[in-house]
Amino acid sequence: MPTALLNLAWFIPLFPFLAFAAIPLFTYRNRKLSHTLVIGGIGAAFVLAQIVFWRAVTLPVGGGEHAFESTLIHWLSAGGERFTLGVYVDPATAVMLFMVPLVCLMIFIYSVGYMNFGTDEVDPRYSRFFSYMSLCATGMLGMVVFNNLLAFFIFWEIMGACSYLLIGFWYEKKSAMQAGLKAFLVTKVGDMFFMLGLVLLYSEVGSLAYRDIFSPETLEYLAHTPFMGTQFPLAAVIALLLFGGTVGKSAQFPLHVWLPDAMEGPTPVLALIHAATMVSAGVFLVVRTFPLFAAVEGGLQMTVVAAIGIFTAIFSSIIAVAQNDIKRVLAFSTISQLGYMVAALGIGAYVAGAFHLIIHAFFKALLFLGAGSVIHGMQRGHHHARENENKHHEQAPHAVGGRVTANPHEEFDPNDMRNMGGLAKRMPRTFWTFLIGGLALSGFPLVTAGFWSKGEILAQAYESFPVVFWVLAAAAGLTAFYTMRQICMVFFGQSRTNAAEHVPESVPSMTVPLIILAVFAISLGWAGIPEHFPVIGGLIPNWFHYFVGSTIEAGHAAEHAAKVVGHMSKAVHGFVWQPLAMGLIFALGGLGLGWLVYGWKPMQAGEMDRVEGTMRKVWLGWLYEAMRDRFYFDEIYQATFIRGSILLADLFYAFDHGVVDGLVNLAGRFGRSVSRVSDWLDANIVDALVNLAGRAGRGISEVSGILDLRVVDRLVDLTGLGTRRLSDLSNVVDLKVIDGAVNGVGDTIQAGGRFIRPTQTGRVQDYLLLAFLMVLALVATFFVILFLQI
Amino acid sequence: MIPLPWYLLLAAALFCIGAYGVLSQRNGIVILMGIELMLNGANINLVAFWRYLEPGGATGQAFALFVYAVAAAEAVVGLALIIALWRTRDTVILEDVDLLKG
Numbered sequence: 001m002p003t004a005l006l007n008l009a010w011f012i013p014l015f016p017f018l019a020f021a022a023i024p025l026f027t028y029r030n031r032k033l034s035h036t037l038v039i040g041g042i043g044a045a046f047v048l049a050q051i052v053f054w055r056a057v058t059l060p061v062g063g064g065e066h067a068f069e070s071t072l073i074h075w076l077s078a079g080g081e082r083f084t085l086g087v088y089v090d091p092a093t094a095v096m097l098f099m100v101p102l103v104c105l106m107i108f109i110y111s112v113g114y115m116n117f118g119t120d121e122v123d124p125r126y127s128r129f130f131s132y133m134s135l136c137a138t139g140m141l142g143m144v145v146f147n148n149l150l151a152f153f154i155f156w157e158i159m160g161a162c163s164y165l166l167i168g169f170w171y172e173k174k175s176a177m178q179a180g181l182k183a184f185l186v187t188k189v190g191d192m193f194f195m196l197g198l199v200l201l202y203s204e205v206g207s208l209a210y211r212d213i214f215s216p217e218t219l220e221y222l223a224h225t226p227f228m229g230t231q232f233p234l235a236a237v238i239a240l241l242l243f244g245g246t247v248g249k250s251a252q253f254p255l256h257v258w259l260p261d262a263m264e265g266p267t268p269v270l271a272l273i274h275a276a277t278m279v280s281a282g283v284f285l286v287v288r289t290f291p292l293f294a295a296v297e298g299g300l301q302m303t304v305v306a307a308i309g310i311f312t313a314i315f316s317s318i319i320a321v322a323q324n325d326i327k328r329v330l331a332f333s334t335i336s337q338l339g340y341m342v343a344a345l346g347i348g349a350y351v352a353g354a355f356h357l358i359i360h361a362f363f364k365a366l367l368f369l370g371a372g373s374v375i376h377g378m379q380r381g382h383h384h385a386r387e388n389e390n391k392h393h394e395q396a397p398h399a400v401g402g403r404v405t406a407n408p409h410e411e412f413d414p415n416d417m418r419n420m421g422g423l424a425k426r427m428p429r430t431f432w433t434f435l436i437g438g439l440a441l442s443g444f445p446l447v448t449a450g451f452w453s454k455g456e457i458l459a460q461a462y463e464s465f466p467v468v469f470w471v472l473a474a475a476a477g478l479t480a481f482y483t484m485r486q487i488c489m490v491f492f493g494q495s496r497t498n499a500a501e502h503v504p505e506s507v508p509s510m511t512v513p514l515i516i517l518a519v520f521a522i523s524l525g526w527a528g529i530p531e532h533f534p535v536i537g538g539l540i541p542n543w544f545h546y547f548v549g550s551t552i553e554a555g556h557a558a559e560h561a562a563k564v565v566g567h568m569s570k571a572v573h574g575f576v577w578q579p580l581a582m583g584l585i586f587a588l589g590g591l592g593l594g595w596l597v598y599g600w601k602p603m604q605a606g607e608m609d610r611v612e613g614t615m616r617k618v619w620l621g622w623l624y625e626a627m628r629d630r631f632y633f634d635e636i637y638q639a640t641f642i643r644g645s646i647l648l649a650d651l652f653y654a655f656d657h658g659v660v661d662g663l664v665n666l667a668g669r670f671g672r673s674v675s676r677v678s679d680w681l682d683a684n685i686v687d688a689l690v691n692l693a694g695r696a697g698r699g700i701s702e703v704s705g706i707l708d709l710r711v712v713d714r715l716v717d718l719t720g721l722g723t724r725r726l727s728d729l730s731n732v733v734d735l736k737v738i739d740g741a742v743n744g745v746g747d748t749i750q751a752g753g754r755f756i757r758p759t760q761t762g763r764v765q766d767y768l769l770l771a772f773l774m775v776l777a778l779v780a781t782f783f784v785i786l787f788l789q790i
Numbered sequence: 791m792i793p794l795p796w797y798l799l800l801a802a803a804l805f806c807i808g809a810y811g812v813l814s815q816r817n818g819i820v821i822l823m824g825i826e827l828m829l830n831g832a833n834i835n836l837v838a839f840w841r842y843l844e845p846g847g848a849t850g851q852a853f854a855l856f857v858y859a860v861a862a863a864e865a866v867v868g869l870a871l872i873i874a875l876w877r878t879r880d881t882v883i884l885e886d887v888d889l890l891k892g
Binding site: 077078760761762763764765768769772 | 809812813821841845848851884885887888889890891
């Protein structure tokens with residue numbers, strides 16, 4: 001059977017998962033074994049994924065009904081509903097399987113060096129870190145290989161949990177803990193919509209398996225059934241709800257705020273989250289469910305997707321220009337590139353979007369790992385510089401004062417690009433690989449992969465969507481500009497701090513992954529060179545387009561999609577030179593401008609940022625500040641959503657305090673008033689009655705007294721004598737028998753109390769234990785009775 | 791198919807581990823964890839009985855979900871109590887908390 005090998009996809013998520021589980025259970029104390037397991041796990045996944053990938057390419061598998069689906073296993077039952085699980089390999093899966101394990105493997109190897117394995121500074125939670133990373137890889141791989149959206153959602157949420165754990169990995173730092181929480185909560189807002197979309201889809205179709213929901217009949221039905229009496233077709237509503245998940249996970253506007261804060265995590269995490277896994281997952285969701293998006297021709301959903309994409313792309317690249325934290329620049333650049341992909345999908349450029357997704361993962365992982373290498377070096381350098389200085393102090397305590405050096409008590413920020421400069425000489429391997437990554441990000445023509453993937457998006461936008469084209473082209477220019485700015489500030493010119501002068505090159509376990517990723521950041525673009533490109537077009541077939549494009553165009557299951565996409569992207573069928581020229585102008589222009597501003601005359605220590613200076617001169621300082629502060633989105637959310645929920649909590653508290661407590665107090669006060677009334681009644685009416693009766697009694701007794709003296713006394717005296725005799729007798733009985741009995745009862749109770757009292761320890765657990773024993777006794781009794789009856 | 795009593799044994803074991811934790815541990819948070827274990831033991835029972843005795847309906851699963859909701863509420867209240875305890879008495883060791891002592 002030619003597809004038998006594809007069944008290996010079952011085992012791809014398994015190995016990272018086993019590695020994840022083994023660490024907390026067995027190997028936590030052994031750091032070396034822990035990272036060996038994790039790297040071995042992802043290595044096994046990598047090998048399997050390569051086999052599946054090449055098999056899928058050589059068959060080749062197609063989209064829709066031509067996709068490979070393994071035999072299904074019975075997975076879940078809920079009531080009468082049955083869910084099955086299988087692996088599903090179509091071109092989109094295959095290319096993800098090529099990218100994800102490879103990038104993850106590089107990141108894991110890099111982490112060994114980054115977390116200082118084998119030195120004194122090794123992270124105290126080293127093993128745990130690898131365990132989490134492995135789980136995150138499991139989430140991504142599981143999401144890619146399985147055949148239904150429910151499994152997709154489950155693995156997606158596993159990644160969400162991992163992002164929380166990894167971003168907040170250094171949770172002793174308050175900001176890291178908060179950033180983890182923020183990432184988790186903000187993405188959950190999107191996930192909520194995703195889940196609603198799944199619910200709606202399931203309630204309409206009765207299945208979440210790709211094969212069922214993307215069948216022509218289903219798509220037809222979804223495209224032509226209005227949603228709850230509105231004019232929107234179901235497909236559009238479901239697609240938009242699913243897109244909510246993408247907005248959260250891929251940090252699109254307005255849920256982009258978590259991604260910059262994710263910088264608090266260890267740098268390999270950022271590479272993992274920002275490149276290979278989490279953020280790609282969001283875009284991959286749209287890629288995966290694209291037939292739904294494309295089911296309605298010219299529908300609202302595509303417009304929304306494209307609009308959010310281009311807005312995110314342009315606005316985050318504007319912010320990136322004004323950032324000084326090396327990782328933050330990359331974070332905003334990631335948001336912007338994700339916007340690119342989303343916009344590409346929104347205009348129907350499915351293949352181009354997927355292509356950029358894959359390429360971006362490689363060069364962005366490369367950039368983040370490079371930035372991590374720089375930061376790591378800066379920390380080392382800072383350490384080193386401080387040690388030197390301390391030595392200096394000890395030797396010649398009076399010689400200080402000439403040059404103001406970094407104050408050891410001052411907080412040193414190893415991420416701040418203003419503290420860097422001139423690192424190219426000190427870390428050559430990091431520099432060259434970072435340069436390659438940066439050029440790929442900017443879309444440097446011909447040699448870098450980024451050029452081909454971005455160019456394809458621009459080419460497809462050019463004819464049908466001029467607005468999208470111009471905005472994306474402008475974003476590309478800004479991207480090139482801030483990338484050049486970053487490279488110049490970090491690597492060129494003179495070192496601006498002592499720390500930067502003492503930066504060492506990173507260890508091989510960090511630089512080797514950089515070099516491998518750099519190779520891919522260049523060569524991968526060759527898989528997608530348009531056929532009609534001048535000179536080199538056609539030398540290498542546009543393999544990516546044929547393979548991934550077949551998902552939509554060949555699979556007759558997605559006929560609508562093909563129609564829509566075909567209609568939308570005419571541009572791809574012939575070579576048009578304008579978008580290429582514009583792309584070139586913007587990319588090279590941005591790079592050149594960046595070089596002119598920051599590279600021509602390198603920045604000096606303490607100098608104001610050039611863009612800031614220029615903007616202040618033309619009274620745009622406020623705009624720069626807004627850019628630097630990320631257009632105040634965090635503050636706006638703080639003032640509305642967070643303040644709002646605190647207000648709501650206060651409101652509930654007030655309700656609790658006022659109404660609930662008030663009712664309880666009212667009941668108490670009512671009881672007290674009742675008792676006061678009855679007290680008054682008692683004193684005034686009841687007592688008066690009693691007194692009246694008493695007085696009447698006295699009158700009667702006075703009358704009777706006279707009678708008494710004369711007649712009764714005699715008789716009484718007589719009986720009195722008899723009675724005294726009797727009472728003497730009863731006295732004896734009273735003292736001995738009755739008192740004895742009463743005292744006896746009292747004594748018994750007291751003794752009992754003394755016996756029971758120790759059980760009243762005040763500890764709830766002891767009471768529970770008692771209750772538990774009582775239950776046991778009851779059960780025992782029950783059985784005894786049962787046996788006796790038998 | 792695994793016979794029903796195995797599930798019941800598993801549930802009973804989980805319940806007993808939880809109960810042991812609740813009765814023997816000193817840390818309030820660990821006690822809460824024990825309670826969760828007990829609830830989940832009950833859940834396994836519910837789901838197992840549903841699967842074996844009445845697989846067509848959804849009662850067992852619905853009850854299990856209900857237990858989850860209750861467990862979540864219980865965790866909220868329990869953790870809030872522990873936080874309040876920590877703030878007022880600076881401890882989460884329940885042995886030190888004996889306001890009920892007679």
